[in-house]
Amino acid sequence: MILASLSIGAYVGIGIAALVVVFFVALIIRTATYRKDKTPQRLVIDEDVSQEAAATHLQEAIRFSTVSMVDEYKDNSAPFLAFRQWMFDTYPLFTSQASLTVIAGYSLIFHLKGTDPTLKGACFLSHQDVVPAPTDGWTHDPFGGELAEDGYIYGRGALDMKCHLVSVLEALEYHLAHGTVFKRDIYVCFGHDEEPGQSFEGAPNIVKHLKAQGVEMEYVLDEGGTGIEGKTLFAEGLVAMVGAAEKGNGDLEIVVHGTGGHASSPRFPSANGRLADVIKKIEKHYMPTHITPLSRKTFLALAPHTNPLFKFFMVNSDVFSPLFRFILGKASSVTNALIRTTLAPTMLWGPDARNVLPREVKLNVNYRTLTGDTAEDVRRHLEKLLHRYIKKGIVSIHMLGYSDPSAVADVDSAAYNVLAKSIRQTFPDVSVVPYTMVGATDSRFYYPLTQNVYRFGPFVWGFDDESRVHGLDERIRPEQMGRAVQFFVNLMRNSCAE
Numbered sequence: 001m002i003l004a005s006l007s008i009g010a011y012v013g014i015g016i017a018a019l020v021v022v023f024f025v026a027l028i029i030r031t032a033t034y035r036k037d038k039t040p041q042r043l044v045i046d047e048d049v050s051q052e053a054a055a056t057h058l059q060e061a062i063r064f065s066t067v068s069m070v071d072e073y074k075d076n077s078a079p080f081l082a083f084r085q086w087m088f089d090t091y092p093l094f095t096s097q098a099s100l101t102v103i104a105g106y107s108l109i110f111h112l113k114g115t116d117p118t119l120k121g122a123c124f125l126s127h128q129d130v131v132p133a134p135t136d137g138w139t140h141d142p143f144g145g146e147l148a149e150d151g152y153i154y155g156r157g158a159l160d161m162k163c164h165l166v167s168v169l170e171a172l173e174y175h176l177a178h179g180t181v182f183k184r185d186i187y188v189c190f191g192h193d194e195e196p197g198q199s200f201e202g203a204p205n206i207v208k209h210l211k212a213q214g215v216e217m218e219y220v221l222d223e224g225g226t227g228i229e230g231k232t233l234f235a236e237g238l239v240a241m242v243g244a245a246e247k248g249n250g251d252l253e254i255v256v257h258g259t260g261g262h263a264s265s266p267r268f269p270s271a272n273g274r275l276a277d278v279i280k281k282i283e284k285h286y287m288p289t290h291i292t293p294l295s296r297k298t299f300l301a302l303a304p305h306t307n308p309l310f311k312f313f314m315v316n317s318d319v320f321s322p323l324f325r326f327i328l329g330k331a332s333s334v335t336n337a338l339i340r341t342t343l344a345p346t347m348l349w350g351p352d353a354r355n356v357l358p359r360e361v362k363l364n365v366n367y368r369t370l371t372g373d374t375a376e377d378v379r380r381h382l383e384k385l386l387h388r389y390i391k392k393g394i395v396s397i398h399m400l401g402y403s404d405p406s407a408v409a410d411v412d413s414a415a416y417n418v419l420a421k422s423i424r425q426t427f428p429d430v431s432v433v434p435y436t437m438v439g440a441t442d443s444r445f446y447y448p449l450t451q452n453v454y455r456f457g458p459f460v461w462g463f464d465d466e467s468r469v470h471g472l473d474e475r476i477r478p479e480q481m482g483r484a485v486q487f488f489v490n491l492m493r494n495s496c497a498e
Contacts, residue, residue, distance in 0.1 A: 031315045035304055041424040044490050046174075051482025054170045055153060057090055058481055059145035061162045062155035068129040069106075070196045080106045080192060083128060091169045093176040098188070103209060106192035107202035112172070114184045115498065121185035121215060122496050123449070124488075125222035125442055126165035127194035127202070130157040137472045152475035160469045161223045163476055163484065164457050165190060170481075171488030175497070184218065184496040194442045197249070198401070203442035210449060217450040218495070219415035222443035224455020225435060227427060229462065235305040237429035242419065243437035243455030244409040245294055246444050247341075248369035250402030252378070253362055254278060254386075257394050260359035271361045272350065274394060278363065279345045281385050287378070289325040289339045291317060292371045294408050294436050298338075299324075301433040337438045341373045343382075368438055371405045406444045407451060409434075415452040415495070422491040426458065426483060458487035 064083040067073045084106075088095045098110040106128070114121075133142035133156035140146045140154035147153050157163070168188060175182075187210070191202030225241030233239055256278060258271025296317060303314035317324045328335040336342070347364040351357070367378050382397055389395035410416060411434040420432040443453050459480050468474045 028312070031303075031308075031312045034300070034311070034315045041421065043428060044425040045486060046489055049174060049482060049486050049489060050170075051478055051485075054166060054481035054485045055147070055478035057170065058158070058163055058166045058476070059147065059153055059155070060086065060090070061166050062145035062153070062157050063143055065143045066128050066130055066157075066192075067132050068193055068195045068199065070193070070199055073132065077106070080128060084108065087169065091173045094169060094172045097176065098186075101209065103205045104192070104201040107206055108188075108190040108192075109206055109209065110188040110190075112182060112186040112188075114182045114186065114496065116183045117185075119184045120218040120450070121187050122492075123187040123189060123217045123220040123446070124168045125189050125191070125203075125220060125446070126161055126168060127191045127223075127442055128162075128165065129192050129195050130160070130162070131195050131470050133474075139473055142474070147478070148475075152477055154473060154475045156474055158474045158476045159459070159461075159465060160474070161457070163459065163481060164223050167458065167481065167484035167488055170485040171492055174485070174489055175492055180493070181498045182492075182496045183498045186492070186496055187215070187217070189442075191442050197251075197440075203445040207445050207448055215449060217446070217452070219419070219452040219454060220443055220446045220450055221419070221491075222441050222446075222453070222455050223457045224437050224439075224441055224443070226457045227430065227460040229460075230305060230431070232463070233302060234307060234310050235302055235431065237305065237431060238427055238460065239302065239305070240423045240427065240430050240432045240456065242411075242416075242423075242432060242434050243441075243443075244411050244416075244434040245371060245436045246406040246440055246455070247337075247371070247436060247438050248373070248375070248403055248405040249440045250367050250369070250375050250378070251400040252365050252367065252375075252382075253398045253400060254365060254382075255360055255362050255396045255398065256389075257360045257396075258358065261357045263355040263357055266357055271358050274389065275348070275361045275363060278386060278389070278395065282343055282345055282365065282382075285385055286329070286336075287341045287343070287373070287381050289329055290370055290372055291321050291325060291339065292436065294371065294411075294434065295338060297411055298433055298435045302431065305431045334438075337368065338436060339370070341367060341369045341378065342438075343367045343378065369405055371408065371436065374404070375399060375402045403440070403444065406453070407447050408436075409453050410451060413452055416454065418495045419454055419456070419491065422487060422494050423456070423458070425490045425494075426487040427460075458484040 064079045066079045066083055067076050069076050098112040101109040142156045145155045189206050193199035193202045224243035227238050227240050230237045230239045256271050256275045299314040299317045303311045325339055328339050344366050346366050349362040386395050423432050437455055446453050
């Protein structure tokens, strides 16, 4: 009787409600069945891996002031040559058994031959150079390598990235001292000009040389993601972030024109005022968000380690993409950078005198393009944003140097699985999560040798550490060095040893 009395509209409403219920039940089931990898993974710890030796050698490495040889440091070659000699003195087994090719005077390719020439090589990257470190503001000499009373080793390169370089060399020396036989060729490539964005003598020429020799790599591993406390991502335990791609990186110059004049009788709006408006527009109006295929894999890898609510949205990020992108765009600057191309006003140029209103001022904008976006997309975004000024001839945009987003490494490959296994053997209670790196590394040049290019530094960082990279009081704990060496020992054993 009740059903008979219902109108057609009521039937339609009931049907829609039923479909909605079924839809959400399906999503809940999809979420519930997406579980952690239950494969048991025991820690593999070699008791004779020396944390003390690794920490001491890092202190020594920091004392070489290998500041990138550009601008006022263009003649800073002596520390690089001394640092190279230190490698030979400190790691005699590796340096005596590996051949060395020097590229562009200072970049190094060490090649340790394996027993099976049919196998592709394994390539470990680091860079020797560091950014400048004026002593003002440091609590310890930035090139002193001091182990301070608080238990940290201080110095430029402690985090970026002599810690990584030393750990690779320590692991190789350890294996050779223990009679390990490598079946796969091992290449250790140390560039000398990774830090300055305008210098390309090292890594590109290393790759050009290796390509000319017909070298192919099974995988390349560089600096990049690190271990972070899961709670910062609403996850359990430790999260090892493995960079499987890099955003593109470019600069552009915006020139703003005005009438100029003397500051004693100013006329407005001035070029400076218009520039302020330009900066405000750039910072207020973001480029569109995207969930890339790699971002989707990031969320799926992280989902089983989060609370039920976050897991629900991460597993179903394809369904709730608009909402998910909105949340990530607002949550933090880090999550925002993962889902969109970012633009950052960085440098300003104006008049040379304090009492002059400039006829033109210039702004540098550094932009990082997400996979799928291009420099031309950035240009179109700015032209739309600044259309009124451009039409009047007040603003002009000049595109400068740019590198496209990198290719995306295969995170289902055997190489990635061995990398993930080695991480789990080294760090307890860890989840391995691939992601798109927002920074640039030398690894972006290595795709001609392999598609398996990964970025992971075996260190655990907090937010405080992030601000110290290229900043004041860069530091690391000695125990981090011991763990990093163990990681490389495990990875070399798993992927290269007979």
